[in-house]
Amino acid sequence: MNWEQLLSLKRQGDTSKRLRIEQDDTRLGFEVDYDRIIFSSAFRSLQDKTQVIPLSKTDFVHTRLTHSLEVSVVGRSLGRLVGKKIIEKYPYLKEIHGFHMNDFGAIVAAASLAHDIGNPPFGHSGEKAIGEYFSIGKGQQFKDKLTPKEWQDLIDFEGNANGFSVLTANRPGIEGGLRISYATLGAFMKYPKESLPKKPTSGIADKKYGFFQTDSVFFQDVASELGMIPNKEGSNIGFERHPLAYLVEAADDICYTIIDFEDGINLGLVSEDFALEYLIKLVKDSIDTEKYKTLTTKEDRISYLRALAIGSLINDAVRVFLENEETILQGKFPFALTDKSKYKAQMDDIIKLSVKNIYQSREVIEKELVGYQIIQTLLDKFITAFNNKFEGKASNYDKLILKMLPEKFLAEKEDLYKRLLHICHYVSLLTDGNALELYETINGRMKT
Secondary structure, three states: OOHHHHOOOOOOOOOOOOOHHHOOOOOOHHHHHHHHHHOOHHHHHHHHOEOOOOOOOOOOOOEHHHHHHHHHHHHHHHHHHHHHHHHHHOOHHHHOOOOOHHHHHHHHHHHHHOOOOOOOOOOHHHHHHHHHHHHOOHHHHHHHHOOHHHHHHHHOOOHHHHHHHHHHOOEOOEOOOOOOOHHHHHHHOOOOEOOOOOOOOOOHHHOOOOOOHHHHHHHHHHHHHHOOOEOOOOOOOEEOOOHHHHHHHHHHHHHHHHHHHHHHHHOOOOOHHHHHHHHHHHHOOOOOHHHHHOOOOHHHHHHHHHHHHHHHHHHHHHHHHHHOHHHHHOOOOOOOHHHHOOOHHHHHHHHHHHHHHHHOOHHHHHHHHHHHHHHHHHHHHHHHHHHHHHOOOOOHHHHHHHOOOOHHHOOOOOOHHHHHHHHHHHHHOOOHHHHHHHHHHHOOOOOO
16 A cells, blocks of 8 residues: 555545645645534534443533544544654655645544444444344344345444445435545544454454445445555455554544543542552653642542543554554554554553443443343334335334434335345434433323
């Protein structure tokens, strides 16, 4: 892979080449990506979607929206730091093509901003609830009517693939979705493969999948334009990662490791003594002991250590990337950057404690159980009604159910797989609060 191609400004539907050297620096194409994402309804809905604590109304607990904004800030720093060194190493990128280090930061920031845009309500249990509706729930009835890859898309419903659809799916009059630049889409695609074969290697790019069968053609167009390296045989589709996808992943890893931990501390799920013991290992080289002693509240002390810890992890991720840049360009780096971090042991310790004290806390488990019931009920009601309407046998109840669908989700779908995915997509874009309210309405609870 080469950087000139990887930094493509092309957008879906373009008929002529977009050259960096001709861009207006006051409104750079990669920055337009960021703007389009942040003004999208799918991004706004993240303000009422779970990060760790489902349905929590506690002020200092992160939602998917605050998490995504923070990941984009970390991603921008990672991109700029890497971009500075890449431009120095390959001066023709600036001298001939006009690229700047901030371009790298803008691409990674935009992709990071969108990294959770396809995630269903109620956290990662939302993905599992959708998948299990098909694998062990009422959706099993559709298995024999779908291809193996279509079926796998549903039983392993994946927020990353759903996010690619959110960013790129066509609607009447809106071709190409948000029309994001190919460079940003490449950085967004952490798992550039289809759902089958499942985990064909232990490489990080094969851990999950990144697009549904409905998006296969466009996905391949993006990967081809960017010069990404194919790594699957026969009719199977998959590629080595876009290099900047490693930075998007690192930004997410850094934020959820440190900031979820901070939420747990502020909620009282992790004691401050534990927090100090774990975080101090990350910041021992940068902490100002005298300043730290002047901080009188737990929140201020933890906030200070969090900021230093994120700084340490950013600098180390940049080091790992730059040391392996040529290997990454060859598609031969099957690891996350944090896997090779000098702080890996410390990050693993924090995640282990978070799993025990936060992710498996009673509050989280109770809310995830509620989420399962809500999502599976909504899927069943809307899929039944949508299919019955297509088959011409909709009951009056089905018609009432379908009246709850927003206008943009009323489009006819001739294909069963597309109908099922359409309803999954609708449910996935609900906020936690919307989903709960809709569930209560369907179950006969009147608003007061």
